[in-house]
Amino acid sequence: MSTEHPNFELNAVVQTEAQKKVIKRRNIAIGLVLGALAVIFFAATIIRLGANVADRTF
Amino acid sequence: MSDMNINSNQTNDYAGENLADVQDFWELLKPSVMRLVVFTALVGLVVAPGDIHPFTAFISILCIAISAGAAGCLNMWYEHKLDALMTRTQNRPIPSGRIKPDQALTFGLILAVGSVTMLGMLVNWFASGFLAFTIFYYVVIYTMWLKPRTPLNIVIGGASGAFPPMIGYACVTGNITLESILLFLIIFMWTPPHFWALNLYIKRDYEKANIPMLPSVKGEPETRKQILIYTYIVAVCGILPTLFGYAGMLYGGTALVLGLGFIYFAHLVYKNDTGAAAIKAAKNMFAFSLLYLMLLFTLLLAEHSFGILFKLNLTGWV
The missing domain is CATH 1.10.357.140 (UbiA prenyltransferase)
Known part of the structure; x- marks a missing residue:
């Protein structure tokens, strides 16, 4: 299917302004949750391992 | 395919749809x-x-x-x-x-x-x-x-x-442990009178949904009696942490007074069984039940957080 076909019009999803705002808020919320999870697991690792974090052999 | 008109007026897959917000x-x-x-x-x-x-x-x-x-x-x-x-x-x-x-x-x-x-x-x-x-x-x-x-x-x-x-x-x-079981018991025994008081004044809602709540199935008089029985039990459960030495006298004394208050409101529910007085008694009982639990647990929190422990043993204060 070519986009150069004379009768072709891109059948894209067009969101209303209200829907765009909702989707943006949802994306921000998901981003914040994922960020918080990363911080939690990083902090938990440091707290659990304590000084042993620095005491490692390569 | 070449003759197919791909043109479409449908440009919004979300048309008419309310997207769920955060x-x-x-x-x-x-x-x-x-x-x-x-x-x-x-x-x-x-x-x-x-x-x-x-x-x-x-x-x-x-x-x-x-x-x-x-x-x-x-x-x-x-x-x-x-x-x-x-x-x-x-x-x-x-x-x-x-x-x-x-x-x-x-x-x-x-x-x-x-x-x-x-x-x-x-x-x-x-x-x-x-x-x-x-x-x-x-x-x-x-x-x-x-x-x-x-x-x-x-x-x-x-x-x-x-x-x-x-x-x-x-x-x-x-x-x-026994201590955590006592905390469980307080809420476990508190829940029925708390919810049944609510059921007494929103009974019709549950009936519409065909949910067999006690006032609809056994009747309001039986519900009032059960509220009274459970309130006596929860009032006793409320003071058990002090009697077993897990909480202080500040908690124990307050739990006793609050328990008596709870029983008083349960008696009002039992006595006022018709009209506006019955609704008012049930609403007061519901409101007091929330206050009762919040205060008991706040006191436990305060005693353990700030060390206001006057633990009781059989020989007196320690």
Whole structure:
């Protein structure tokens, strides 16, 4: 299917302004949750391992 | 294909669709129930003997809160058709059409699995297993099995609301003790009179949804009698932590006074059985029941947080 076909019009999803705002808020919320999870697991690792974090052999 | 007119006027796949907002997902978590769960779990965590790192304590409460939200979400998913029938619940996200049932189910399951796994990995697996059992108890045993079948639903099902302080306690100790069972008993015995008082003045809502609550099945006189019996039991349970030496005299004295107040309101419900006086008595009973539990647990929290412990033993004060 070519986009150069004379009768072709891109059948894209067009969101209303209200829907765009909702989707943006949802994306921000998901981003914040994922960020918080990363911080939690990083902090938990440091707290659990304590000084042993620095005491490692390569 | 070459002759096919691909042109289309349909340009909006979301046309006419209200997308669920962040606030709608938040409502699925039953925030008011979550607050009570967080508070009682925090009390369990604080009164537990032993040390816990503040960060681990924070993670424990966070996981318990998320799992409570997950349980509320799964409850709303399962009951969305019933919710549409009741005035109190018809504006919830699913019956009002803001969130699709499948979205709620997926959201609830992700939160449930995530919170249980995180508690296990970062705190301890005993508390994690207990948390998983509590979600199962609330969603399957209470919501799916007991609630539509028996007027004793709130008596047996109320256990799920009484587990959080035991889970908070288990996050510190990794086990169950008599002290955590006493905390459980207070909420377990408190739940039936609290809910039945509410049922007395919103009975018709439950009848519309065909949910067999005690006032509809056994009648209001029997409900008033049961409220009175359970209130006496919870008043006794309220002072047990002091009698067993787990709480101080400040707590014990206040629990005694509050218990007598609770009994007084239960007697008013029992005595006023018709008209506006009956509704007023039930509403007062419901309001006081909330105050009763909040004050008892706040005192336990305060005693253990600030060390205001005047522990009682048989020979006097220590």
